Amino acid sequence: MSKQRPFFEKLRSAQERKNSLLCVGLDPDHVSIAKARGNEYADPARHNVIHRFCSDTIAATAKYACAFKPNAAFFSCYEKEDELQSLIFHIQRSYSTPVILDAKRGDIGNTAERYAEEAFVRFGADAVTVNPYMGCDTIEPFLKHEGKGVIVLCRTSNPGGSDFQDLVTKGGLRLYERVAVKMAELDERYGGNRIALVVGATRPSELARVRELVGDMELLIPGIGAQGGDVEATVKAGKNRHGAGMMINSSRGIIYAQDPAKAARATRDEINSYR
Numbered sequence: 461m462s463k464q465r466p467f468f469e470k471l472r473s474a475q476e477r478k479n480s481l482l483c484v485g486l487d488p489d490h491v492s493i494a495k496a497r498g499n500e501y502a503d504p505a506r507h508n509v510i511h512r513f514c515s516d517t518i519a520a521t522a523k524y525a526c527a528f529k530p531n532a533a534f535f536s537c538y539e540k541e542d543e544l545q546s547l548i549f550h551i552q553r554s555y556s557t558p559v560i561l562d563a564k565r566g567d568i569g570n571t572a573e574r575y576a577e578e579a580f581v582r583f584g585a586d587a588v589t590v591n592p593y594m595g596c597d598t599i600e601p602f603l604k605h606e607g608k609g610v611i612v613l614c615r616t617s618n619p620g621g622s623d624f625q626d627l628v629t630k631g632g633l634r635l636y637e638r639v640a641v642k643m644a645e646l647d648e649r650y651g652g653n654r655i656a657l658v659v660g661a662t663r664p665s666e667l668a669r670v671r672e673l674v675g676d677m678e679l680l681i682p683g684i685g686a687q688g689g690d691v692e693a694t695v696k697a698g699k700n701r702h703g704a705g706m707m708i709n710s711s712r713g714i715i716y717a718q719d720p721a722k723a724a725r726a727t728r729d730e731i732n733s734y735r
């Protein structure tokens with residue numbers, strides 16, 4: 461198991477150093493890269509496009525990002541897992557910035573152990589996103605990796621997020637509320653500062669409800685930018701008592717912007733203006 465600095469320590473240090481709650485999502489696809497950058501990354505054999513695009517984007521935005529969140533699907537679909545691994549190492553070493561591997565894993569114990577090893581040992585990520593639908597025992601194998609962050613889906617940003625997550629459970633709580641409560645309990649059982657929750661920026665009232673339920677816990681909040689979540693409503697609903705406790709993610713809105721550095725700085729500053 462890793463002896464590196466804990467994820468939440470790295471995160472808070474990056475948040476303070478860069479005065480930022482912005483998480484930059486790395487979701488590279490060939491069509492969007494060509495559309496946004498024209499010939500800049502043209503390579504008919506597609507050898508290094510993903511890697512070059514990501515490392516340029518990281519270099520441009522690292523000053524403004526408290527974390528990066530590469531989404532595994534955008535690398536594995538092109539068989540670019542080696543690039544993913546080297547980009548994660550590059551972000552950690554060159555920019556002292558934590559990396560969340562967005563993999564949304566969730567499976568029974570022995571399989572979850574392999575997923576945890578994949579995220580934390582193979583890819584060397586500081587944190588990973590997981591799906592709690594199969595129950596608390598499927599989260600625990602990830603928590604066994606000391607210092608690593610486990611970021612659990614709670615109320616997702618997509619329109620279908622209401623299909624199941626808003627259903628009222630036996631005790632009267634909605635399913636996402638129950639996830640929030642159970643994960644806060646599990647986090648406490650593991651000593652705190654191990655679990656964060658994913659709540660979409662497209663759902664400010666659910667975001668406020670989760671904040672009410674979990675106190676100062678860290679939240680990963682995707683859905684601003686391309687999905688249209690309102691930054692002011694997000695920050696006001698999601699901030700904790702210290703005007704923090706959030707990693708607000710934008711992927712397409714930053715990486716495919718004409719000037720990613722400018723977009724990242726503007727988003728960071730807009731978030732800060734409502735803290």
Ligand code: OMP
Pocket residue numbers: 485487531562564589615616617618658659660682683684685686687709710711712713
């Ligand atoms: P943009 O919509 O381009 O900013 O990308 C959002 C990123 O966050 C994608 O990688 C999504 O897979 C991810 N995401 C959501 O959009 N909604 C969620 O509820 C959860 C996630 C996530 O777990 O990161």
